[in-house]
Amino acid sequence: MAAAWRGRPWRTAPPAPLPSKLITACFFALLIPILLITEEVAVADALSIGVNYGQIANNLPSPARVSWLLRSMRISKVKLYDADPNVLRAFLGTGVEFVVGIGNEAVPAMVSPAAAQAWLQQHLVPHLRAGARVTCVTVGNEVFKGNDTALQAAVLPAMESVHRALGALGLQGRVNVTTAHSLDIMGVSFPPSAGAFHPAALPHLQPFLGFLSTTRAPFLINCYPYFAYKDDPARVPLEYVLFQPNAGVADPHTGLRYDNMLYAQVDAVYAAIQALGHTDVEVVVSETGWPSRGDPDEPGATPENAGTYIRNLLQRIEAKQGTPLRPAAPVGVYVFALFNENLKPGPASERNYGLFYPDGSPVYNAGVHGYLPPMLVVSNAAQQVVASHCLALFLHVSCKISTCRAWIGWFWIATALAAYLLLTASPLCRRCRHRIVPA
Known part of the structure; x- marks a missing residue:
């Protein structure tokens, strides 16, 4: 038997067991379709409320x-x-x-139409083509709060320019x-x-x-009932601004009763818009919150109130x-x-409006809980997939048998995809239980 065995070509020898690294790589490659399906589940039961993701921080x-x-x-x-x-x-x-923004x-x-087109081509179009979901572009933020008349005069022309550029790109609507x-x-x-806009802003707002x-x-x-409470805590009931049970305040003209300040502010904006002849414009609260900490002259800024x-x-x-x-129109x-x-x-107070500290721990009980995964540079699984990918490349070059090369070629493609997903922390792999996330 030994002599007969030595006379046979080497390729008839029993195949060696696959290394554990290859098995790991195959596991991740096969896991991808499952992750594609489960990825969509996260949005199906999503909350209606949104959040502002500011990044004026170094931590x-x-x-x-x-x-x-x-x-x-x-x-x-x-x-x-x-x-x-x-x-x-x-x-x-x-x-x-x-919602993405163009800074003031x-x-x-x-x-300039050319500048608007260039901004969209650089900052928006590549991400939309890759699958990002961007529904709105804000041109400036609170520009009528200051005294920059040149900036205020530029807002509407800039918005029109960006809108036309979106239309030229097929993104209008x-x-x-x-x-x-x-x-x-x-x-x-x-x-x-009786809500009405400030007279100085009327020429721009119409x-x-x-x-x-x-x-x-x-x-x-941007509505902050906290500011009203901070400025006059003796006259503004805390329960009224915190949505707690209270007698409320009646509008003497309509008889409508308001049990919280935020909704009164929103309806005042609706009234001001209607006074200018528009009833078909939706009002969305783009910012609201409560600070968990403040200076001595900032009453009410506590984690409990927030x-x-x-x-x-x-x-x-x-x-x-x-x-x-x-009443029939939910408030956005x-x-x-x-953070x-x-x-x-x-x-x-400006540095303490966050729901979370930078380490992911909650600042207070907000009624919604989240998980910030541990910080890893590159996971062991990612290292194994990369190693398997390199091994597959070596075998593909070395092997002389067409069927073997074909199998290794497909495996090389699978490990390449798995390695990319892991090393870039693609959303396709972020839902897997191993929580493979880069630093």
């Missing part, structure tokens, strides 16, 4: 880890203040919808264009039915509302409750903010 987790956190919270709507490519790439395939400093340049306003834009906010009405874009307003405000707000939003003026809300941002200027 925040990577966007890949933030993607884990938000989806574990069942958040499917995120508002950015820029169009950070790292964030948009990290959320590819997650189903999360983004870039607004005047966007009046898919991506809205608007801007976010501070509540300071209101000249009168109580009673809600054509602006016409643009929103024509393009079906929302009016974004938790109460967010929990009670969340309950109303998830119940799809409308305002007294529009983006909570401010996801405490340690580099924000201003009083202490």
Whole structure:
């Protein structure tokens, strides 16, 4: 038998068992279709509320880890203040919808059609082609709060320019264009039915509302009942601003009763819009929140109050409750903010609006819980897949048998895909139980 065996070609020898590294690689390659299916489950039962993802800090987790956190919270709507490519790439395939922003400093340049087209080509189009879900572009933020008249005059022309550029790219109707306003834009906010914009802003707002009405874009307003309480805690009941049981306040003109300040502010904005002849523009609260900490002259800034405000707000939003003026229309809300941002200027409260600390631990009980995965540079599984990929490449070059080369070729492709998914922390692999996430 020994002599007969020595006379046979080497290829008839029994195949050696596959190395454990190859088995690991095959496992991940076969796991991909399952992950493709389960990935969509995260959005199916998503919360209605959105969150602002600010990044004025030097200690925040990577966007890949933030993607884990938000989806574990069942958040499917995120508002950015820029169009950070790292964030948009990290959320590819997650189903999360983004509002991206053009900063105030870039607004005047966007009046130029060429500049608007270039901005979209650089900051938006590549991500949309890759599968990112961007539903809105904000051109500037709270531009009517200051005294920069040149900036204020440029906002609407810049929005129109960006809108036309979107149309030229075939994205008109898919991506809205608007801007976010501070509540300071209101000249009168109580009673809600008497809501009116500040006279200085009227020349800009009349054509602006016409643009929103024509393009079906929302009016974004940043509302913070905390500011009203902080300025006059003796006269503003804490229960009224925290959505807690209280007698409420009646509008003397309509008889509508308001049991919380946020809804009164939203209805005041609706009244101001209607006073300018528009009834078809939706109001969305683009920022609202409560600080968990403040300076000595910032009363009420405590974790307990912040938790109460967010929990009670969340309950109303998830119940799809409308305002007294529009009870059948749920209020769109983006909570401010996801993290405490340690580099924000201003009083202490500005750095303490986050739901989470940068390490992923909750600042207070917000009524919604999330998970920030551990920080790993490159997981063992990723190392094994890369090693298997390199081995497959070596065998493919060395082997002289066509069937063997074909099998190894397919395996090489599978390990290449698995390695890419693992090393880039693609959303396809972020739902697997091993939680393979880069630093």
